[in-house]
Amino acid sequence: MKNARNNDFSDRRTAAAEAKSALLNAYRAARAADEPARLARQAERASIAAAREERRLERERIKRDEAERRVAEADERKAAAEAAARAETEAREATERDRIARVLEDEAARKAERDRRYANRKARRA
Template sequence: MKHVQDFADRRNAAAEAKKALLKKFVTAPKANDPQMVAKRTEREALSAARAARRAERERLFQEEQNRQQVEAAAVIEAAAAEANAREADAKNRISRVVSDEAERKAERDRRYAARKARQG
């Protein structure tokens, strides 16, 4: 008989718990209750402020990314200009060396021709 009594007690306790839950649900404030409306408005305002802060952070992040891209492009452009200047300088130096060599050869050929003319 003890089992029957324990079962009945547990069933009654469960029924009481269900009644308490139902009472809590029934007495809960409704969606159009002024207190609930105020809380919902406050949550919406907080959410909007959070979204605005997130948008501002994203905007600042994008600005920083754009600034870094511009700086990187400027550095790349400067490096390319410097490389082009070095290349032009090297080509200029090579052309001067070639022209100087050609002048020396022409002078040597002229002296050789003059010597042959005197001998001959």
């Protein structure tokens, strides 16, 4: 009786090994048959990845160009603001110089008038 059980176990074990071997052979055959399609899918994925990378690089280039443009515009605005401030300062200084010159001229004219009156007074007394 013990022998019969061992034979059944051996039979089952052999059958399982044969089934496993058959599945492995079927997998290998299917894989070999599917190889061209797999290579085609792999090539397609590679081309998609390359196109994606190219688009990413293009986006980065556009962002970099945009950032450079913004920096250039900011520099131009800063230069224009500095020029306007410089022009305003120069105009203010020129106005101040003109005002000082007029004050000095007025003082000189008043002094000359005072001196003339003084000289007339002296001339009348003499």
